[in-house]
Amino acid sequence: MAKARAQSHRQAEQVLVHEDDVKDEEEAQTLDESGDPLEESGRTVDSSDEEIEESVAEDIIRFEDSFVGIDKRYRLINRIGEGTFSTVYKAEDLEYDRFENNWDLDERENKKWTSPQHRRRASKRPHYVAIKKIYVTSSPMRIFNELELLHDLKYSDAVCPLITAFRHLDQVVAVLPYFQHRDFRDYYRDMTIADVRLYFRSLFTALRSVHAQKILHRDVKPTNFLYNPEQARGVLVDFGLAERQGTDWHNCPCTLPANERRSRITNSVWAQTMQPGVQTSSYPKNDVRSSRRANRAGTRGFRAPEVLIKCTQQNTSIDMWAAGVILLTMLSRRFPFFHSADDIDALLELTSIFGKKKMRDISLLHGQVFETNIPSYSDNGHSLEKIILWCTGRTKDEKQKKIEMGDEEKEAVQFLYRLMECDPAKRITAEDALRHPFITKAFEDSEGDDDMVDLIGAEE
The missing domain is CATH 3.30.200.20 (Phosphorylase Kinase; domain 1)
Structure with missing residues (x-):
């Protein structure tokens, strides 16, 4: 048994992995797939x-x-x-x-x-x-x-x-x-907007700490954030898929200046094969280009669009998207909200919400082409407000009056748009999220708590 404790305190530095054991081997894609969120939730007990x-x-x-x-x-x-x-x-x-x-x-x-x-x-x-x-x-x-x-x-x-x-x-x-924590499924349906603020104040405090060191968690989801509703305190766990930002990066068009990116799109093979006035394109019969490889680690349903589209310069914003999926889950009272079988299904799930036009634009941002001939998907998709109202049974019915969102819920939805922004460069950061009015109201509700005062002071 390798000893990793010093005389006065425990030391993790002494855990040794011999150099001959550390091999630069390519793992199967399934090893980057975290467990199904619904199954995992039932397997995390207290x-x-x-x-x-x-x-x-x-x-x-x-x-x-x-x-x-x-x-x-x-x-x-x-x-x-x-x-x-x-x-x-x-x-x-x-x-x-x-x-x-x-x-x-x-x-x-x-x-x-x-x-x-x-x-x-x-x-x-x-x-x-x-x-x-x-x-x-x-x-x-x-x-x-x-x-x-x-x-x-x-x-x-x-x-x-x-x-x-x-x-x-x-x-x-x-x-x-x-x-000490509770299973996410035991409390998320009963959370008020005030409870939601407290949950995300704690989660974004963790993500701010992680992102400040340029570390991507890559697997943010309810089962990896152990939350105690009674104490309004949670901790981020399981860094098995985490990595430092910049690991194995390759140039991606999303980091280029807008004018250079537009020039590349205009002169691309895709643009040259587009038929005038037609929204579909043809593709080379024998494409000699190598396939794009990018880190896809994470859990189905929580992967950001740029992960699904195989952006080769992913950054900490992918964790903020995953946090947005958690917020959408709470507001819609549906868990898991997304339940795709693979990345293609996941892209189509996003298309049903954000629309074909948005998905085409985001794909081009990363140098990819997105096309679908499924007629049920609209160009502009649906608003998140409409999705939430539909999920919570508040859509307009001939027999009953439509139930509108309250002011606090509307504020939560507006904050949700900042988290589930398809363009990673425009997505809110953990630092800015803690300063957002939706979250700062949680601090106002806890003025007498010394810990909360410390947190506010840390941000100034």
């Missing part, structure tokens, strides 16, 4: 110690047998998460008092509000962590990348920090704080 299935108990025993010594440091309690690349267990830290634990947010809160006498009594309580067992099918480079990014983000607001990590043979585990 249960008590007693609620443990027999199969889970057997799984814990197998894990303890295969990872020698883990039971000496941690008492595994339950399996609380299961994804494409890892399994997460709730455990009690048996050596908590031997180390500094600056990561323990709950302990810091207790010290802030309790007397010294009660603090000594509280220190005897059990302290829980989340142990993430990373599957051996993950490449060494992927594992190393995740641990390195978690280490770099350990002092970031609303981001789950890395406590330590261990390696035994080919098995690597990461030890993370355990956060």
